[in-house]
Amino acid sequence: MKPATDFSFESSLLDQVPFGVCIVEKGYTVVFWNRILEEWAGIAQGDICGTSLLERFPHLTENRYLRRLDAVLEGGPPVIFSPQLHPHFIPAPLAGKRLRVQQTVISCIPPQNPGAGHRLLITLTDMTQPVEQLREISGLREQALTELAERKRAEKNLRASEKRFHDIALSSADWIWEMDQQCNYTFATDKARDILGFHPEELKDYNFLDLLTSQEKLRALETFMPAVANRQPWVDLEAWLLTKDGRQVCLLFNAVPLFDDNAALLGYRGVAKEITDRKHAETDRENLIKELQEALKNIKTLRGLLPICASCKKIRDDKGYWNGLETYIHQHTEAEFTHGICPECMRKLYPGLFDAT
Amino acid sequence: MNNFTPLEIDTLTEIINIGIGRAASALNDITGSHIILKVPSIALVLLDALPKTFQHLENGLISSVIQSFEGDFTGSAALLFPPESAARLVSVITNEEITAANLDTVRSGTLMEIGNIIINSLLGTMCNIFECSLNFSLPEYRDANGLTDLISSSPTLCGEAGMIMLVETTFLIKTLSISGYILVIFRLESTEVLRTMISRISKK
Known part of the structure; x- marks a missing residue:
């Protein structure tokens, strides 16, 4: 086993530096191996000095290392x-x-x-921490970029959705509205102006019940309010509302309840369709039907079997009296009689007159 | 550069091409990818004429790797890229996705190794052919705002500069083509030495 190096002062200094230092000479024989490298590689100075670096670390014989190491060992420029x-x-x-x-x-x-010959001074700096920190930052950056891209995509979709809603709201013949959990209007499309005469912003000062006629307020307590209490949708609920100028209009409400992330009721969003004309038409029709029914009651008709005398043609009524045909028909129908003589009777009764005509 | 004849420039171009070929071979060893380095042109200018001649390098940021040398001739060599080209080059060589237009510490270290390989190959080839010896400093990475800013902010580049050899080079890696520049600045007294060396090998 060779001594660590033949330059003891320099080697003692190189043992103090905070990076790995190795010196090799021709043939890649290790002549110095500092304490940091002992610690990092787990190889003692005494075990590696005098041995070949290439045999100890065979990956250094690959072209990607060896060609460049050879160039430096021949006196070439430093390599990184x-x-x-x-x-x-x-x-x-x-x-x-x-x-x-x-x-x-x-x-x-x-x-x-x-x-x-030339020697190689190999210095190794530990970059583990900066590299890992950069990887971590890079990972966070990737994550942030992904989230940003997702947010942008979501915002784009949201804008498209808002525009779609806006376009539908503008072009819709119905009034689209939103209200909070106390049924105060919070949003209304411009159609509110056509139907109720209120500017959409004005409506924000009103509660749903405020605009109902007094009669409808009572009815709403049995129709709309139970749905609100049970957080259920409004399906085809009708109500008569007062317009800004005091007219009464009938609206057909359909709405869905809105909830927050904790399933608490936020309010309702829905549409109202004006059906005043239809309601008036329905009322007119119902009135007409009533009138017709009344009229029908007054029309006297004869139905069923009538007991009639085969000889004198009198008819027996429900009480058992025999009435003359004219009397019976007059009493049981709206018909009136006018009297004349048919040709046959004319011939029988007034032959002279008949012949003259 | 008036002092250099077209023949001398041709000789230098050939030497540069040999050096660039060696650099490409070394890069191929490292990456396992087929990298081609092309040198479409070289130019020799005086330092004063540099901003006027290479106006396109005056506007915008430059990422560079600088390595100085001294010996039979003295000066500095730099590999220059626009930052986005540098980032693209590092990404394609390391097979990483391009994540940012600029380089972090680790990626600038990679560019430093690439610059080191190219500059060593280039100047090593010159030394071999001219049969001269040079001592090199360790490479350093530097960002600058234009070529003039780079030279003026680098003591190794601006000190008594005489002639500047600007080598335009193109990296062809996979399907990408990335252009950069190699700048070799020779001190005034080195210019004549270089001419003498060119003359000597031309006579051989």
Whole structure:
């Protein structure tokens, strides 16, 4: 076993530096191996000095290392092995099967004596921490970029969705609205102006019940309010509302309840369709039907079997009296009689007159 | 550069091409990818004429690897890239995704190794052919705002500069083509030494 080095003062200094130092001479024989390298590689000075670096670390015989090392050993310029391309020049294990990441600089030490060859000064700086920190930062950056891209995509979708909603709201013949959990209007489309005469912003000062007619307020307590209490949708609920100028309009409400992330009711969003004309038409139709039914009641009709005398043609009524045909029909229908004589009777009764005509 | 004849420039171009070929071979060893380095042109100018001649390098940021040398001739060599090209080059060589337009400490270390390989190959070839010896400093990474800013902020580049050799080079890696520049600045007294050396090998 060879002594660590023949330059004891320099070697004692190099043992104090906070980076790995190795000196090799021609044939890649290790002539110095400092304390840091002992610690990193787990190889004692006495065990490696005098042996071949290439035999100890065979990966250094690959072209990617050896050609450049040879060039320096021949007196060429210093070379750098970066942490990204050559992270483990001298493999130095860490906990968890990791290896220390190194930046390695190889410089040529000119011959000190005539006839002596060049030596290689190999210095290794531990870059594990900066590299791991950068990887961590890079990971965080990637994550942030991914999240940013997702947020941008979501915002784009949201803008598209908002525009779609806005376009639908503008072009819709119905009034789209939102209200809070107390049924105060919080949003209304411009259609509110056409239907109720209120500017959408004005409506924010009103509660749903405020605009109902007094009669409807009572009815709403049985229709709308139970749905709110049970957090259920409004499906085809009708209500008569007062417009800003005091007219009454009938609206058909459909709405869904809105909830926050904790499932608490935020309010309702829905549409209201004006059906005043339809309601008036329905009322008119119902009135007409009533009138017709009344009229029908007043129309007297004869139905069923009538007992009639085969000889005198009198008809027996429900009370058993025999009535003359004219009397019976007059009493049981709206018909009136006018009297005349048919040709046959005319011939029988007034033959002279008949012949003359 | 009036002092250099077209023949001398041709000789230098050939030497540069040999050096660049060696650099490509070394990079191929490291990456396992087929890398081609091309030298479309070289130019020799005086330092004063540099901003006017290479206006396109005056605007915008530059990422560089600088290595100085001294010996039979003295000066500095630098590999220059726009930052986004530097980032792209490092990413393609390390097979990483391009994550940012600029380089962090680790990635600038990678560019430093690439610059070190190219500059060593280039100047090593010159030394071999001219049969001269040079001592090199360790490479350093530097960002600058334009070529003039780079030179003026680097003591190794601006000290008594005489002639500047600007080598345009293109990296062809996989399907990418990344362009950069190699700048070699020779001190005034070295210019004549260089001419003498060119003359000597031309006579051989």
